[in-house]
Amino acid sequence: MDSRASEIPTTGSDDATSLYNEPDQLMRVVECLTSQRRHVPLWYLYDTRGSELCEEMIQTSKSYKLWHHEYNILRSHADDIASxxxxxxxxxxxxxxASxxxxxxxxxxxxxxxxxxxxPVDTAKEFIETCGRQLQRxxxxxxxxxxxxxxxxxVRHSAARTxxxxxxxxxxxxxxxxxxxxxxMLQDIRAQLSEQDRFVCGVDMNTDRETLSEAYGEQWIPIWRDNLISRLNKDFGGDMNHEMFKYNFEFVENPADGDTPSYVQLSLSSSGKQRVHFGKLGLDVDFQDGERIYFYDGPNTSCKWNLKQLRRLAERSGFAVDACWANDEGNYCVICLAPADVRRLSV
Ligand SMILES: C[S@@+](CC[C@H](N)C(=O)[O-])C[C@H]1O[C@@H](n2cnc3c(N)ncnc32)[C@H](O)[C@@H]1O
Incomplete structure (x- = not known):
């Protein structure tokens, strides 16, 4: 066994300066699930098992191509980014x-x-620790x-570093x-960065409804329905039956010349009227037929921008576009943002 790897230092939920506290975060999940618009925070989908399943899916799927689009752009421009x-x-x-x-x-x-x-920063703490040990090896x-x-x-934890x-x-x-x-969030990130820093984002620009419906189709059910329901049952002693919930994909298309991006919306819907009991909470949750559980607090699970919308978002957040690399199909880009006062390049 590699002794270096076993000594990997970890911060995060054990760190007193962090706001992340698992019991609090789990109570937040209960609040979301029982709110008028039932939802779960997106991070909750990624426990260790969810993270493993997701990594395997995004690398092997024939229809969900984001991983490959981004990999190809990074392979061509990793040196530019490092520079x-x-x-x-x-x-x-x-x-x-998995980085x-x-x-x-x-x-x-x-x-x-x-x-x-x-x-590496992620709520899936055990997963990134395991992946981090492998990287270090x-x-x-x-x-x-x-x-x-x-x-x-x-971001705040890292901003303090020299x-x-x-x-x-x-x-x-x-x-x-x-x-x-x-x-x-982008304004908050900007506030933590200084002139010498760069913020590099991968962004999906695909707004083709048909390919999106395939990309976000049934292949996600084991992760975003079955694993989510297993986690809820485990964490809260629930008796949710995954077969009683249907996985749904919707695509909301917004005007290309407006500021609001188009987005995918994913949810589960109750097949019939049912009552779910969460034993550890002493809580019953009633679902009407078709009632939804959305992923994430906002309406979107996954936004799809165009370059004009991205540039506008960057500028309103105090960033300038330093560089942008898109793929040949024009449906994915990696954008490098610089704090606006050190603008050097514009694409
Ligand atoms: C779509 S995956 C992206 C993984 C990887 N960056 C890639 O490009 O393949 C999103 C990751 O963000 C993590 N995550 C989601 N919401 C988070 C939050 N609010 N804070 C920290 N991590 C979060 C999830 O655990 C998950 O590993």
């Missing part, structure tokens, strides 16, 4: 999961600098310091943040 920050650099990966595409950036930074620190010169917790806690920061938000995860919170 955006000077040494000593800190790489922070928001919603890192499978991040490996390309890690390799480019190591080639350039020989060593640096990597901070795979790359000499890499120090991995996983942060188990919420996005903004991870050295230029390269902040990644891959997998079009920005599109999973509620459309009501995206601007505020």
């Amino acid at each position: 955006k920050v000077s040494f000593p650099a800190v790489l922070i990966d928001l919603g890192s999961a 499978s595409k991040t490996r390309l950036i890690i390799e480019a930074l190591l080639k350039r600098h020989g060593k640096f620190t990597f901070v 795979d790359y000499a010169g890499l120090t991995v310091e996983p942060f188990g917790g919420m996005f903004m806690d991870g 050295g230029a920061k390269l902040l990644l938000f891959l997998g079009s995860s920005i599109g999973d943040v509620s459309i009501y919170e995206q601007l505020k």
